[in-house]
Amino acid sequence: MNPGNILVAQGGGPTAVINQSVVGVALEARKYAQVRSVYGALHGVRGIVKEDFINLSRETPDNLELVAATPSSGLLSTRDKPDEEYCARMFEIMRKHDIRYFFYAGGNDSSDTVRIVNQQARDIGYEFRAVHIPKTIDNDLACNDHCPGFGSAARFVSQAFMGLNLDNRALEGVLIGVVMGRHAGFLTAASALAQKYPDDGPHLIYVPERPFSTDRFLADVDRVMHKEGLCIIAVSEGIQDEAGEAIATKLATTVERDAHGNVQLSGTGALGDLLAGLLKDKLKLKRVRADTFGYLQRSFMGVVSDRDAREAREVGEMAVQYALLDDKDGSVVIRRPILDYGVEYALAPLADVAGKTRHMPDEFLNGEGNGVTDAFLRYCRPLAGSTLPRPHRFRAPKVAAI
Amino acid sequence: MNPGNILVAQGGGPTAVINQSVVGVALEARKYAQVRSVYGALHGVRGIVKEDFINLSRETPDNLELVAATPSSGLLSTRDKPDEEYCARMFEIMRKHDIRYFFYAGGNDSSDTVRIVNQQARDIGYEFRAVHIPKTIDNDLACNDHCPGFGSAARFVSQAFMGLNLDNRALEGVLIGVVMGRHAGFLTAASALAQKYPDDGPHLIYVPERPFSTDRFLADVDRVMHKEGLCIIAVSEGIQDEAGEAIATKLATTVERDAHGNVQLSGTGALGDLLAGLLKDKLKLKRVRADTFGYLQRSFMGVVSDRDAREAREVGEMAVQYALLDDKDGSVVIRRPILDYGVEYALAPLADVAGKTRHMPDEFLNGEGNGVTDAFLRYCRPLAGSTLPRPHRFRAPKVAAI
Numbered sequence: 148m149n150p151g152n153i154l155v156a157q158g159g160g161p162t163a164v165i166n167q168s169v170v171g172v173a174l175e176a177r178k179y180a181q182v183r184s185v186y187g188a189l190h191g192v193r194g195i196v197k198e199d200f201i202n203l204s205r206e207t208p209d210n211l212e213l214v215a216a217t218p219s220s221g222l223l224s225t226r227d228k229p230d231e232e233y234c235a236r237m238f239e240i241m242r243k244h245d246i247r248y249f250f251y252a253g254g255n256d257s258s259d260t261v262r263i264v265n266q267q268a269r270d271i272g273y274e275f276r277a278v279h280i281p282k283t284i285d286n287d288l289a290c291n292d293h294c295p296g297f298g299s300a301a302r303f304v305s306q307a308f309m310g311l312n313l314d315n316r317a318l319e320g321v322l323i324g325v326v327m328g329r330h331a332g333f334l335t336a337a338s339a340l341a342q343k344y345p346d347d348g349p350h351l352i353y354v355p356e357r358p359f360s361t362d363r364f365l366a367d368v369d370r371v372m373h374k375e376g377l378c379i380i381a382v383s384e385g386i387q388d389e390a391g392e393a394i395a396t397k398l399a400t401t402v403e404r405d406a407h408g409n410v411q412l413s414g415t416g417a418l419g420d421l422l423a424g425l426l427k428d429k430l431k432l433k434r435v436r437a438d439t440f441g442y443l444q445r446s447f448m449g450v451v452s453d454r455d456a457r458e459a460r461e462v463g464e465m466a467v468q469y470a471l472l473d474d475k476d477g478s479v480v481i482r483r484p485i486l487d488y489g490v491e492y493a494l495a496p497l498a499d500v501a502g503k504t505r506h507m508p509d510e511f512l513n514g515e516g517n518g519v520t521d522a523f524l525r526y527c528r529p530l531a532g533s534t535l536p537r538p539h540r541f542r543a544p545k546v547a548a549i
Numbered sequence: 550m551n552p553g554n555i556l557v558a559q560g561g562g563p564t565a566v567i568n569q570s571v572v573g574v575a576l577e578a579r580k581y582a583q584v585r586s587v588y589g590a591l592h593g594v595r596g597i598v599k600e601d602f603i604n605l606s607r608e609t610p611d612n613l614e615l616v617a618a619t620p621s622s623g624l625l626s627t628r629d630k631p632d633e634e635y636c637a638r639m640f641e642i643m644r645k646h647d648i649r650y651f652f653y654a655g656g657n658d659s660s661d662t663v664r665i666v667n668q669q670a671r672d673i674g675y676e677f678r679a680v681h682i683p684k685t686i687d688n689d690l691a692c693n694d695h696c697p698g699f700g701s702a703a704r705f706v707s708q709a710f711m712g713l714n715l716d717n718r719a720l721e722g723v724l725i726g727v728v729m730g731r732h733a734g735f736l737t738a739a740s741a742l743a744q745k746y747p748d749d750g751p752h753l754i755y756v757p758e759r760p761f762s763t764d765r766f767l768a769d770v771d772r773v774m775h776k777e778g779l780c781i782i783a784v785s786e787g788i789q790d791e792a793g794e795a796i797a798t799k800l801a802t803t804v805e806r807d808a809h810g811n812v813q814l815s816g817t818g819a820l821g822d823l824l825a826g827l828l829k830d831k832l833k834l835k836r837v838r839a840d841t842f843g844y845l846q847r848s849f850m851g852v853v854s855d856r857d858a859r860e861a862r863e864v865g866e867m868a869v870q871y872a873l874l875d876d877k878d879g880s881v882v883i884r885r886p887i888l889d890y891g892v893e894y895a896l897a898p899l900a901d902v903a904g905k906t907r908h909m910p911d912e913f914l915n916g917e918g919n920g921v922t923d924a925f926l927r928y929c930r931p932l933a934g935s936t937l938p939r940p941h942r943f944r945a946p947k948v949a950a951i
Contacts, residue, residue, distance in 0.1 A: 157719075161715065161716050161719045161720075198950050198951075199947075200947065200948035201943060201946065202945050204945075205945045206943060206944065206945045210944055213941035214941045214942065216941070217715065218712055218716075219715030219716050219718070219719050220715075224719040224720050225720070244948070244951060306850040306851045307845050307849060307850075309850035310621065310848035310849040310850045311845070313563065313619065313620055313848050313850070314563050314620075314844050314847065314848035315844075317559075317563045317625045318562070318625075318627070318628065322844065415818060415821075415839060416817060416819065416821060416841050417818065417822060419817075420817055420818055420819060420822075423817070436844065437818070438842075438843030438845060439841060439843075440840075440845070441838065441839075441841075442712070442716050442724065443709050443712060443713070443840060443842070445716065446713070446716035447708060447709060448715070448938050448940060449852065449938040450851065536850050536851040538619045538850060539615035539618070539619045541603060541605070541608060541612070541616055541624070542608065542612055543589065543603040543604050543605050543607045543608045544603065544607055545604075546588055546602035546603065546604050546646070548600050549600075549645045
């Protein structure tokens with residue numbers, strides 16, 4: 148294959164470790180004599196059609212490491228979804244710059260973009276390798292045991308619920324935490340890592356994989372309140388009813404959709420407030436609070452899983468190796484031959500990953516549809532990092548009444 | 550003064566470091582031979598009237614240190630505000646248990662409780678010392694340079710806005726972050742610590758100390774959008790109009806009040822969603838998001854300012870010294886003779902602190918009422934801890950168009 152330039156870009160929602168992947172590409176590529184320069188496209192595919200590149204070969208290793216440790220997409224992102232015509236314009240630019248290797252870090256939508264781009268390259272006979280680098284806090288990419296970005300977001304959600312447990316124990320009431328997750332409940336389920344003491348929350352966990360029933364929700368909360376005198380609830384923003392309609396959209400007066408046709412679920416407290424209102428109205432509960440985690444959970448500065456960061460770096464490095472050493476296209480996937488804990492990487496066909504959504508397997512969810520199993524905890528705990536902070540309680544004995 | 554037992558309790562909203570103060574009391578008290586036992590009242594003054602105590606003298610130093618490092622009120626809290634009759638019941642219990650020293654960690658309301666209790670003790674001639682230990686993420690206690698709990702919450706808010714900056718730069722739009730603060734804007738203002746690069750947000754900061762005008766708000770956002778193409782906004786939950794009415798309550802259908810007559814502002818996304826709706830309607834902006842930080846900001850596990858933790862410990866230790874060595878009542882206050890950075894402690898009369906609210910001084914707020922001054926940054930930066938994480942950007946040069 149021709150020597151040429153490398154192009155790397157980031158698409159979709161940011162994560163806390165997505166810059167690790169770009170830096171993994173940039174540093175790994177420096178080892179190959181045939182690589183002239185590593186370009187970064189600003190704002191993903193949008194930067195490609197606009198010929199908006201920076202030359203990452205001019206970055207110092209020191210600054211690359213500093214950016215790698217910074218959350219969110221350092222090359223900036225986009226939600227553009229290229230069609231045939233968009234791709235044709237991308238190739239025109241890439242050809243002009245003699246780009247022969249394209250690495251795109253992103254989720255379901257981004258992997259589909261890589262698939263389209265790759266197909267276009269073949270159709271027009273342009274010598275080209277394109278590799279999708281996995282990234283999503285939703286953890287919903289097919290063929291992967293888990294996805295870079297998820298572990299750090301899971302760590303944030305877990306630490307957040309630890310705090311909500313402690314806070315709500317001090318001043319009893321009901322606390323609903325609304326977590327990102329449109330179709331997959333992995334991140335919401337990670338709230339269960341906050342449980343240390345037997346009475347710790349979240350006492351109830353609702354995910355999109357199980358239909359949400361208002362009646363069952365009310366009965367669940369009523370039961371927990373009678374037992375514990377307080378209740379911590381984790382809810383995915385994407386919970387839906389039996390008919391598949393999102394609970395959040397049922398009450399939205401104006402529905403906002405992005406270029407992929409997705410309805411806005413984050414960046415609004417509506418779902419949490421609706422559920423809190425339900426509990427106040429129907430169960431006559433007084434202190435009901437709803438916290439919607441919103442964008443805090445995916446780019447928060449300073450909460451990173453060490454394992455997640457390492458793997459995000461490695462999928463970038465592996466992407467370069469698959470393309471430059473093996474001359475292959477595809478999507479880098481993570482497998483876990485050792486449950487607690489070791490990973491290995493492989494290259495899956497783009498068509499196996501693109502546009503597909505992985506859901507939580509049944510064995511991770513309890514029969515009542517309101518909690519997770521021990522199998523999920525064993526799966527998730529290592530991903531949140533080698534050292535999760537843990538809460539502690541006083542153990543002093545009661546003083547006898549006089 | 551008689552030897553006797555010590556009682557320590559926590560009141561009001563939790564902070565990330567309030568357990569440091571209780572542990573400071575417990576460990577300092579172990580040095581005094583005349584102290585028989587250190588009791589902790591569960592759920593603040595409520596636990597006193599219910600005779601619900603644990604014996605902290607039976608805690609190991611190791612477990613005390615583990616609890617000290619755990620956020621929220623380990624002794625649990627209350628929002629009860631004792632009246633004369635409530636106090637009479639408290640004394641009955643305290644006398645039965647030979648409690649001669651009472652330490653209560655809390656905010657404005659709790660300091661007022663200490664004042665009432667202390668007055669009652671004098672009135673009935675009960676030999677008794679009561680010291681208020683300052684605590685509040687709102688940073689609004691009179692006589693203090695700053696309050697334990699604020700620094701860690703400021704650190705959380707700052708790290709959160711660093712993440713929102715990075716996230717919103719990747720996928721441009723408007724992001725409103727709603728921060729706790731009913732009457733004082735210190736915590737919302739701490740969002741300014743997130744600014745590193747000249748174009749970093751928050752670009753606009755609104756606090757309760759300046760009347761909030763919808764028209765000025767719209768003009769401010771419009772100006773920032775034209776200049777930056779994106780806008781990050783920090784808003785106190787307690788912003789109010791010229792007439793002093795809270796913007797949040799203007800839209801609430803049902804208004805919830807606590808025992809102190811305070812309206813519920815936290816635990817709902819309503820204010821953020823209202824402001825986001827305004828921007829969409831009036832400025833025709835498309836991507837407008839609102840994140841309400843809610844309870845995450847005051848008990849989040851794992852985000853603590855080292856200076857804040859140290860001072861929270863010391864105000865507990867000093868409270869014991871003032872009562873047992875100096876035989877005095879009062880409220881421990883923090884002064885800062887060295888701006889960057891050193892503190893000293895003093896004992897203020899309870900009446901000088903109780904029930905008073907400190908607001909942001911004019912020199913901390915800009916003339917437009919939509920931002921903070923350098924004086925505020927110099928004041929606030931050390932409080933968030935000796936090492937705040939910092940974001941980094943790529944510095945690579947643009948690739949020339951072909």
